[in-house]
Amino acid sequence: MRISQIYSNRPKVFPPIPFNTGLRSHGLNVIMGEVRRPQDASKDSHNLGKTTLIDLIDFLLLKKVSEGTHFLVDESEVFSGFQFFLEIVLNSESFVTVRRGVDDPSRVFLARHKSGNQNLVKLDELKWDHMNVPIDRARKLLDSYLDLKVVAPWTYRKGVTYFLRTQRDYADCFQIAKFSRGTDSQWKPYLAHVFGFDAQHVSEKYELEKILDEKRAEIERKKSEVQISDEDYTKFRSRIESRRADLLHVEEQLDRFSFAQEESRIGLEVVREVEQEVAEVNNQIYNTEYDVAKLESSLATKVKFNLKDIERVFSESEVYLGDQLTRSYDELLTFNRSLSRDRKRSIRLRLQSLGERLEELRIEATRLDQKRESLLKVLRDAETFRKYKVLQKAYADQKSEMKYMETQLQKLSVIIGLRREEQSLSSRLTEVIAALEDYTKDGNPVFDKIARKFHELAKRVLGLTGLFFIRQNASGNLEFKIQTERADSSGEVTGQSKGTSYRKLLCALFDLSVLSEYQNQDFYHFVYHDGILEGLDDRKRLKLIDVIREHAVPGGIQYILTVIDADLPRVNNEQLKFAEDEIVLHLHDDGEQGRLFKMREF
16 A cells, blocks of 8 residues: 555645655655755745645545544535645556545545556545545545555554654554553554454453453442342351241231131221111111111002082082083092092002112121121130231231342342452453463564564664663553663663654654555555654764665655755755755745645635
């Protein structure tokens, strides 16, 4: 994987930048910043866009961006409408072009092609292999194109920023700025893998520690809910069995009691309810008997109608009835007899209904009297009832206590199970720590080659013994270390590796050591070092450039560096000059045309 070129849809503002890929040229890739107006205090040679170019490359390598994390997002109005293109040399020697716009950075276009130096600005969208795909999908596609087998199972994004070192990434060779706010588990397994170790053990170590912390926290939470300790488990279980036996005994005693119609608690309020029912039934019996008596009396009464008596009354009143009324007597008598028969039939039917109801009420009254008597008999036996109530309360208390104890025992069982899981995890953690300890003792061929290469380069550039080694810290985790010692037999550790300029130089030498180990494998084959020559002694600068020319470029490593002309070393009182074909981008402080983007400062 190398960078072939970067260009945009607005070449007057952002002209194309072609890179030496190492395939056709053994030259460097120099981003040169020139100071043309040293007397102008308003100018700044460090604000030309050298570092911005790294951010742009990272953007085109599909870094996820948001406000405050990338200049193209923060200055989206300035760059609205821009489309950027990155042409990448694949390890198969074919090419892939990535197109990504500022207005919608979450959408990406990808096209694969056999030859390089293509300009796809005007390529019809339908002719792209993948058009307008979401960034996560685009990352997977690009990862499949790059096919960096060495870093699998991680994707190309995991380690790409190790080879895009800005000024922020020189503080530590291993924990670059990208991982500075995260945990060691985010980057140590990956580096262990690159250094030839089994990353599974490194990852598992962190994962086990995380699970163990969660398990121990859960145990502490569970312990706060239990009033007994693990050691008392069997004793507590025996106590529960004892309580269960006591409870069974109380149940047997309660079963011996019989309280007529019910076996539950009997109270006076129950008796009062029965008394009220008795009174109501008796009242209904009385009313029904009264109705029966009245009807029987009515049935015994006869209706009398004598015509002579009526004639006498009318005669005394000197009223003559006439033949017509006399002739109707027989008819009146017939009507009276009919009315009497209907009345008696209705009374008899009503008496029959009341008789049946009266019989039901008398049966109910008898039943209620018996029930009342039974209840009163139980209540009069005070000693028996008192004993029943005592046993019932003891039964309820013991049952409640046993339920609580069973719940406690169940919770304790859970805790014991969690402790067993904790012990199993701890045992596995011990095994993993032992395996990591073997790593520090035995190393591996890949690690040893990188360490030897680093030593070789450090001795060549710094005149010191450069040590790359690993060790375990107090927690059993791996620590990767870079250290310099005097080249003589004293083995005295120097403090030079702690200085800012030397740390930067050590990072560069270490990156070259790793890239050299994988120069013939499916890995990254480029590195971008921003401001690598700043602050160094001229002799160190010259030696670094010599090492890059002799060890990196011939091995197919694409080396990109940014430098200000004032930081170039001097040879025989003359400033070092790079070959013109090695300078892929000229920048200067004399107006907008000298900036990376040919526009006002943003």
